Amino acid sequence: MLSAPAFFWYNGVVTRPKKGGPPVTAHPHLRQSAIPAAVAALLKTLHEAGFSAYPVGGCVRDLLLGRQPHDWDVTTNALPRQSEELLQSCRVIETGVQHGTITVLAGDCPVELTSFRGEGGYADGRHPDTVTFGVTLQQDLSRRDFTIGAMAWDTEKNCLIDPFGGQQDLQNRLIRAVGDPDCRFAEDGLRILRGLRFAAELGFAVEPETAAALRRNAPLLQNLSPERVRAELQKLICGRAAAPVLREYIEVIGVVLPELLPMVGFAQNNPHHNRDVWEHTLTVLENIPAEPVLRWAALLHDAEKPACCTVDAEGIRHFHGHQQKSAETAEAMLRRLHCETRLIADVTELIKIHDIRFPATVETATRWAGRWGEKRFLQFTELRRADTLGQAHPGEAEPYYRALRAAYDEAKRQNACFTVRQLAVSGDDLTAIGLSGPAVGEALRRLLRLVQGGTLPNERAALLAAARQQE
Numbered sequence: 001m002l003s004a005p006a007f008f009w010y011n012g013v014v015t016r017p018k019k020g021g022p023p024v025t026a027h028p029h030l031r032q033s034a035i036p037a038a039v040a041a042l043l044k045t046l047h048e049a050g051f052s053a054y055p056v057g058g059c060v061r062d063l064l065l066g067r068q069p070h071d072w073d074v075t076t077n078a079l080p081r082q083s084e085e086l087l088q089s090c091r092v093i094e095t096g097v098q099h100g101t102i103t104v105l106a107g108d109c110p111v112e113l114t115s116f117r118g119e120g121g122y123a124d125g126r127h128p129d130t131v132t133f134g135v136t137l138q139q140d141l142s143r144r145d146f147t148i149g150a151m152a153w154d155t156e157k158n159c160l161i162d163p164f165g166g167q168q169d170l171q172n173r174l175i176r177a178v179g180d181p182d183c184r185f186a187e188d189g190l191r192i193l194r195g196l197r198f199a200a201e202l203g204f205a206v207e208p209e210t211a212a213a214l215r216r217n218a219p220l221l222q223n224l225s226p227e228r229v230r231a232e233l234q235k236l237i238c239g240r241a242a243a244p245v246l247r248e249y250i251e252v253i254g255v256v257l258p259e260l261l262p263m264v265g266f267a268q269n270n271p272h273h274n275r276d277v278w279e280h281t282l283t284v285l286e287n288i289p290a291e292p293v294l295r296w297a298a299l300l301h302d303a304e305k306p307a308c309c310t311v312d313a314e315g316i317r318h319f320h321g322h323q324q325k326s327a328e329t330a331e332a333m334l335r336r337l338h339c340e341t342r343l344i345a346d347v348t349e350l351i352k353i354h355d356i357r358f359p360a361t362v363e364t365a366t367r368w369a370g371r372w373g374e375k376r377f378l379q380f381t382e383l384r385r386a387d388t389l390g391q392a393h394p395g396e397a398e399p400y401y402r403a404l405r406a407a408y409d410e411a412k413r414q415n416a417c418f419t420v421r422q423l424a425v426s427g428d429d430l431t432a433i434g435l436s437g438p439a440v441g442e443a444l445r446r447l448l449r450l451v452q453g454g455t456l457p458n459e460r461a462a463l464l465a466a467a468r469q470q471e
């Protein structure tokens with residue numbers, strides 16, 4: 001555990017130095033009006049009861065970057081039981097009382113309220129052996145992992161409490177560990193991934209000593225729970241600078257995702273490709289929207305290309321079957337990380353279909369959106385676009401994407417029939433004309449194909465007539 005600094009540093013413009021006290025700093029982005037009413041009420045309740053309470057961590061960082069925080073963490077010298085007693089009018093979830101954290105559901109803004117705490121010993125490299133309450137704010141800030149998340153906002157004095165130079169690091173766009181980076185990563189290996197996650201989300205560099213320690217300690221990533229690893233990895237790959245971070249730290253990420261490593265430097269020697277498999281993958285990742293399903297699919301869509309590689313007489317490389325094999329590998333990886341079943345199914349299905357080519361017409365859009373479902377069809381269009389942008393002829397990506405989306409929009413406008421549920425007849429209608437058992441489903445699917453192919457209008461009378469004929 002890091003020893004607490006003897007005093008606070010206050011960065012920024014000193015506006016109201018107090019006699020004998022620490023200088024007070026006002027920051028243009030730290031405005032009371034930025035605090036949601038529910039958070040302000042929570043702070044007021046704690047302050048009026050004589051406790052100190054400060055917004056801390058990510059919300060302070062986001063405010064200093066001029067962004068609206070997506071959630072609020074508050075640190076207080078009140079113990080969890082004392083806070084709960086004061087906040088009886090709010091719904092409180094005992095998220096981790098033994099670690100001093102409760103979640104206060106005030107208005108529509110959940111606030112993580114954590115008591116000042118120190119941490120002692122990390123024998124397992126994941127959890128503190130002991131947690132001590134009753135420590136100072138300095139000690140509480142010193143147990144936090146990165147300088148940009150170890151700042152608190154004193155809303156009463158309107159000053160920033162920044163003992164480790166977080167504001168300076170924000171200005172310099174640097175991720176720097178609080179204290180000795182080797183010790184901090186040895187305490188909790190997850191911080192290695194958190195550091196890279198912040199770098200990917202914010203587009204920051206990792207400060208050299210922190211980066212070196214992060215590489216040295218990478219093996220510690222093996223001891224972590226899959227859920228914690230997945231949460232950080234998913235945020236990392238959804239970051240706006242995911243590709244450069246993955247490129248620079250692939251050997252660190254490779255500890256938790258070793259299946260990525262064979263892609264690195266694997267030449268494709270194919271007229272469709274001008275990058276190795278890994279560089280192609282990173283370009284796809286960069287060009288796809290930052291949604292978990294799409295980003296996982298982009299990262300893993302070609303994972304098994306190296307294993308599927310064959311070379312023809314001209315020396316050209318082919319990767320037959322890599323779609324199916326990559327989907328299987330993706331499924332195993334995402335299961336290992338305890339991802340949600342829905343996400344695993346979406347990613348693997350998308351990888352299986354990622355190389356399918358068809359002309360962009362209303363008819364094909366209707367048929368494929370019908371076969372895959374509209375959600376998957378739209379995901380496919382994004383992956384197709386990003387995949388082409390990462391290939392030798394990127395100029396083809398945008399026109400095809402636009403044509404396919406226009407064809408789909410037109411199909412929707414024409415009330416196209418994507419699924420049997422949208423047919424103007426139901427299974428009951430077909431039962432009424434004498435069909436039974438599996439024949440009902442088969443007939444519905446046949447009618448759907450005829451409607452999608454444009455040979456039959458989606459009208460009840462026409463469909464019933466066709467069904468009778470087929471019988």
Ligand code: ATP
Binds near residue numbers: 056057143150188
């Ligand atoms: P964001 O909410 O945008 O993901 P954040 O900085 O708020 O970023 P959280 O995971 O919400 O990150 O954690 C809140 C704060 O708690 C962090 O800013 C950091 O100070 C501290 N913290 C969280 N996890 C750890 C950890 N594993 N080790 C040390 N400090 C941590």
Ligand code: MG
Binds near residue numbers: 073
């Ligand atoms: Mg947070």
